[in-house]
Amino acid sequence: MSTNVLFDAPGPKARVRNRVYGVLASVAILGLIAFVLHRLDVTGQFQHGLWDTYQYNDTQERIVEGLLTTLKTFAIAAALSLALGALLATGRLSDHRPVRWAATVLVEFFRAMPLLIMIFLLYAAIFTTEPMWALVIGLTLYNGSVQAEIFRSGIKALPKGQSEAAYAIGLRKTQVMTGILVPQAVRSMLPSIISQLVVTLKDTSLGFIILYEELLFVGKSFAQQQVPVGGVYPFIPMVIVFGSIYILLCLALSGIANWIERRTKRSRKGAPPAPPVPVELGNAAGAGPAA
Amino acid sequence: MNVLTDHFAEFREGFLNTVELTVLSALLALVLGTLIAAFRVSPVPALRVFGTTWVTLLRNTPLVLLFLAVTLGLPALGLKGWDSFWLAVLALGCYTSAFICEAIRSGINTVPMGQAEAARSIGMTFGQTLSQVVLPQALRTAIPPIGSLMIALTKNTAIASGFNVAELGALQKQLNGDEGYNIYVIFLWIAICYLIITFVISGLFRLLESRMAVAR
Numbered sequence: 476m477s478t479n480v481l482f483d484a485p486g487p488k489a490r491v492r493n494r495v496y497g498v499l500a501s502v503a504i505l506g507l508i509a510f511v512l513h514r515l516d517v518t519g520q521f522q523h524g525l526w527d528t529y530q531y532n533d534t535q536e537r538i539v540e541g542l543l544t545t546l547k548t549f550a551i552a553a554a555l556s557l558a559l560g561a562l563l564a565t566g567r568l569s570d571h572r573p574v575r576w577a578a579t580v581l582v583e584f585f586r587a588m589p590l591l592i593m594i595f596l597l598y599a600a601i602f603t604t605e606p607m608w609a610l611v612i613g614l615t616l617y618n619g620s621v622q623a624e625i626f627r628s629g630i631k632a633l634p635k636g637q638s639e640a641a642y643a644i645g646l647r648k649t650q651v652m653t654g655i656l657v658p659q660a661v662r663s664m665l666p667s668i669i670s671q672l673v674v675t676l677k678d679t680s681l682g683f684i685i686l687y688e689e690l691l692f693v694g695k696s697f698a699q700q701q702v703p704v705g706g707v708y709p710f711i712p713m714v715i716v717f718g719s720i721y722i723l724l725c726l727a728l729s730g731i732a733n734w735i736e737r738r739t740k741r742s743r744k745g746a747p748p749a750p751p752v753p754v755e756l757g758n759a760a761g762a763g764p765a766a
Numbered sequence: 767m768n769v770l771t772d773h774f775a776e777f778r779e780g781f782l783n784t785v786e787l788t789v790l791s792a793l794l795a796l797v798l799g800t801l802i803a804a805f806r807v808s809p810v811p812a813l814r815v816f817g818t819t820w821v822t823l824l825r826n827t828p829l830v831l832l833f834l835a836v837t838l839g840l841p842a843l844g845l846k847g848w849d850s851f852w853l854a855v856l857a858l859g860c861y862t863s864a865f866i867c868e869a870i871r872s873g874i875n876t877v878p879m880g881q882a883e884a885a886r887s888i889g890m891t892f893g894q895t896l897s898q899v900v901l902p903q904a905l906r907t908a909i910p911p912i913g914s915l916m917i918a919l920t921k922n923t924a925i926a927s928g929f930n931v932a933e934l935g936a937l938q939k940q941l942n943g944d945e946g947y948n949i950y951v952i953f954l955w956i957a958i959c960y961l962i963i964t965f966v967i968s969g970l971f972r973l974l975e976s977r978m979a980v981a982r
Contacts, residue, residue: 481874481882481900482809482892493809500812514843587917587964588957589924595938596953673826680828684928691831710838718831725826 520711524704529716534697541693542720548607548679548689552614553672559615560622567627570648578623585620591681593617598685606687610679618675625667629660662739669732673725680721691717769947770955776937781959784933787854787923788963792916794859799866800901806871809892817867824864829922833857833929854926862919866912873908874900906978913971917964924960934959 485493515521528534566578585593594613602609633656641651661668683691694717701709770777805817824832836857840848848856877900885895927935934956941952 481807481895483886485809489809496810497812500810500816504812504816511843518842518844520842587921587961589921589935589960591924591927592935592938592953592956592960595935596949599938600949677826677828680830681925683830684925691828691834695834711842714831714835714838718827718835721828721831722823722826726822729826 515711519705519707522704522707525701525707525709525712528701528709529712537693537697538690538716538720541688541690544688544693545676545679545690548610548614548682548687549676552611552618552679553675555611555615556618556622556675557668559619560626563619563623564626564630565652567623568630568652582620582623585616586624588617590614590617590678591684594681594685606682606685609685610682610687610689613681614675614678618671618678621671621674622668625664625671626657626660629664629667630656632663633659665739666732666736669728669735673728673732676725676728677721690720769941769952773937773941776940777955777959780932780934780937780956781963783851783931784920784923784935784959785963787851787858787926787931787933788916788920791855791858791862791923792919794855795862795866795915795919796912798859798863800870800905802863802867803870803874804896804901806867807874807896821864821867824861825868827861829857829861829925830928832861833925836860837929850926850930854923854929854931858919858922858926861922862915865915865918869908869911869915870901870904872911873904873906876907877903909971909975909978913968913975916967916971920960920963920967 483489519525563578563582566574567582569575569578590613593616594609597613598606598609602612630652637655637659638651641655646654679689680691682689683695686692688696694713698708698710698713703709802817802820805813806821808814827835833854836853837850840846840853840856881899881903882895885899890898923933924935926933927939937956938949938952941947
């Protein structure tokens with residue numbers, strides 16, 4: 476149901492009413508924004524000195540460094556989680572019961588665990604001096620399990636005829652998987668896979684809590700080191716600047732997912748079934764041209 | 767085993783705090799999420815824009831950053847004296863509301879067109895159509911995704927430990943290095959506590975789902 480069915484095309488009265496509501500809502504929303512801006516101004520968040528630092532090369536370099544650390548962590552975690560996802564999905568689809576069970580237990584366990592708790596454990600027990608690996612391995616275990624379920628549901632959603640036909644022409648299970656099922660499943664699940672990568676990207680900020688120097692941590696330590704201007708520490712400018720960076724990064728990645736989703740939808744719609752070709756059974760019906 | 771019996775009081779407190787945090791932020795998220803979903807399908811463009819912005823911003827913000835924004839932002843807005851527990855409820859509730867809104871919105875999309883058309887043809891206004899006819903059905907179909915969002919919310923409450931809320935996640939930090947307990951054992955007990963909560967939630971939602979299913 477498209478949402479515009481919820482209300483009629485507005486007539487003159489309803490148009491006036493909607494406009495009144497629209498004005499009221501706009502006033503309320505703008506009022507809220509104005510209140511926030513006013514309060515921030517009153518508490519001195521927009522003072523000149525608080526924002527100056529973002530003009531300096533030194534500051535920008537630190538931000539870029541934090542950004543690169545975040546992106547590096549994300550890239551490693553993304554690659555590893557996709558690999559682990561493929562491995563676990565293979566395990567869950569295995570013909571051998573013990574392998575299937577082991578994979579199921581791993582997937583269920585890592586999906587049910589709060590990621591932060593796992594990262595803490597890895598940090599406290601194994602990677603005490605290397606918070607990056609605690610973060611990367613934690614992200615990999617959690618997102619890998621989720622990706623495994625995405626892969627699996629993609630393969631399960633394929634029409635049964637695909638694997639039946641492949642087996643019928645004598646392919647082995649590995650060949651059926653790698654040659655027939657996985658390519659189709661990945662194609663149809665690509666939007667979900669990328670959405671999960673957005674989650675991975677967002678979760679790199681959990682490194683903040685184990686004091687790993689990624690973007691958010693850089694932001695906070697940076698704000699703490701600044702000299703307060705008029706008794707105000709530059710925390711709000713930091714949240715605004717670093718928040719925008721995160722939102723832009725995630726929006727870019729979700730944008731790719733949406734684009735792929737639109738494209739795959741269009742291509743499916745854009746390829747209509749070929750028009751039925753009239754089958755000629757020789758010239759028996761007398762329809763064909765005479766020889 | 768010792769660590770649980772020795773520190774039973776802390777475990778109980780952490781467990782109850784996690785449950786409380788989950789329940790309160792879930793309520794906030796459900797109310798806000800439904801409201802924002804109504805905004806997003808309303809005939810008033812200003813509300814639609816607000817709803818879309820809310821969802822886009824919150825879905826693409828890391829939860830830790832949101833926690834930071836709430837903890838640092840509210841005092842700057844002059845709203846001082848909030849306890850860290852309520853700040854956590856606010857951050858978790860707003861964050862989850864964006865996802866709830868999308869779950870409800872896709873629930874609305876599954877309600878057959880005839881339902882809204884019939885409601886309109888007997889003269890119901892948009893508000894009546896939505897609240898009496900469409901939303902009750904949409905909420906029922908949205909139960910399974912909302913259930914998984916609630917489980918995600920439970921897991922996200924662990925982040926509150928980084929912001930001075932004494933819930934289960936904080937136990938690991940607190941007990942680690944204390945009296946030389948094996949950290950894996952501590953982890954295991956905390957894990958079991960979370961599993962209890964998530965199992966109860968998924969059971970509850972499965973029950974709801976079977977009770978409330980819409981016959982179509």
